[in-house]
Amino acid sequence: MSTKAKQTDNINKNKCNESIWKKALDKNSEWPDKEEFLDVIYWMRQAIGIILGLSWGLLPLKGFLGLLLFVILNAAVIYVYVNNFHNIDEEEYGGMWEITKEGFMTSFAGFLVTWIIMYTGLHSEKL
């Protein structure tokens, strides 16, 4: 590939990334490409997992309550984002369950890792 072609390719990629950010943050955006929307949900989930893990570790929140709160908050944020923010017809994606499943396990693992590490570092050294 020539350098010119590479440069235009990079510019196109940047433009595409910018538009995805814009679409994700704008209310009621159109999503002709389903994969793109599911990717946004996936990465949002990962961010939520890490943010909640850090917060639960800082507080510190312990026990089953922490896990339950994570599951509820994670599902609720995505539900509100899909239904109220973007007004997406969930049937197009195979039902709400398919959207709820998207990236859940990875996000849960990320949440556990950050929660455990924060908790270990800040609250268990004295044990």
Next chain:
Amino acid sequence: MWSDSLLIVFISICTAFLGEGLTWVLVYRTEKYQKLKVEVERQSKKLEKRKEAHGDSLDRQQKKKIEREEERLKNNNRDLSLVKMKSMFAIGFAFTALLSMFNSIFDGRVVAKLPFYPISWIQGLSHRNLPGDDYTDCSFIFLYILCTMSIRQNIQKLLGFAPSRAASKQGGALFAAPQTQFK
């Protein structure tokens, strides 16, 4: 303790990159894999669209077409897994050796403190080779598995090596298909 857990995160990041790098060298960059991947994705999308359009119709011709395409996709999926298989074995062996090495380094060491009490069938993993009865103590293997679960998949997705949703969805449907046939 904190340094141990951070070290484990670092180790799993390194092993995830190493694994993906090795798979890239052995599989992803080969022409055969790239061709098959594009083909499987194209076929999965086509099949999904066709099913959406004619899924409920009783038109025999359409059904036959769908079946024929499913068969073709199945064959391509099988070829794709065969291409992956050889290198997966090699990587599997290398990683088992690495894991046993890390296991012996962290043997009997509490690497983290769990903020929750693990349920009984996880305790075997989270308290593996640890002394004492405090089940909130976390072993190397538990933290390593969690790190790998989150980090490896995200790295795969970032690098664009994760299988597409359409392909995995059709793949899953194909695995379920024989059961319905025998009913």
